[in-house]
Amino acid sequence: MPKGKKTIIKEIKLLENDEILINGKEYVILETTQDIETAKTMKISSNGNRILRFDDEKKKARLDVKRSIDIIQVTFSDKEKAKKFSKTNDKKLISNDDKKEIIDTANSFINARAIVSKFQDKKSETYDKRVGVTIFYLFEE
Numbered sequence: 001m002p003k004g005k006k007t008i009i010k011e012i013k014l015l016e017n018d019e020i021l022i023n024g025k026e027y028v029i030l031e032t033t034q035d036i037e038t039a040k041t042m043k044i045s046s047n048g049n050r051i052l053r054f055d056d057e058k059k060k061a062r063l064d065v066k067r068s069i070d071i072i073q074v075t076f077s078d079k080e081k082a083k084k085f086s087k088t089n090d091k092k093l094i095s096n097d098d099k100k101e102i103i104d105t106a107n108s109f110i111n112a113r114a115i116v117s118k119f120q121d122k123k124s125e126t127y128d129k130r131v132g133v134t135i136f137y138l139f140e141e
Contacts, residue, residue, distance in 0.1 A: 009023060011023055026065075050063040069140070071138075
């Protein structure tokens with residue numbers, strides 16, 4: 001659906017885990033509002049999120065297409081190769097010697113970034129001091 005295009009909502013159903021079904025397609029709720037099921041139209045914003053519009057023009061909700069995004073932790077065995085990867089993000093540098101492990105799965109890029117930020121935030125309990133040195137987190141859809 002191109003940016004700026006409005007879609008009239010024919011069918012809307014609230015699912016569990018911040019998910020919603022609109023016209024047969026599943027979305028993840030990023031910002032919700034009361035009575036989200038009363039939305040009339042959906043518009044795509046410039047960053048690709050969907051914005052629900054209601055009769056009350058002040059009321060809005062933001063959605064993203066539901067995806068299955070694996071968060072992968074890559075641990076490089078060679079520090080020089082890890083240094084090159086941090087500069088280029090070239091996935092060709094990842095070899096069979098390096099450890100590659102799926103640590104979590106998210107249903108939107110915002111949720112995936114939130115999970116990774118827990119490992120990068122020094123104030124977090126799950127902070128990894130090797131992140132960006134020998135450990136990197138990647139997304140795969």
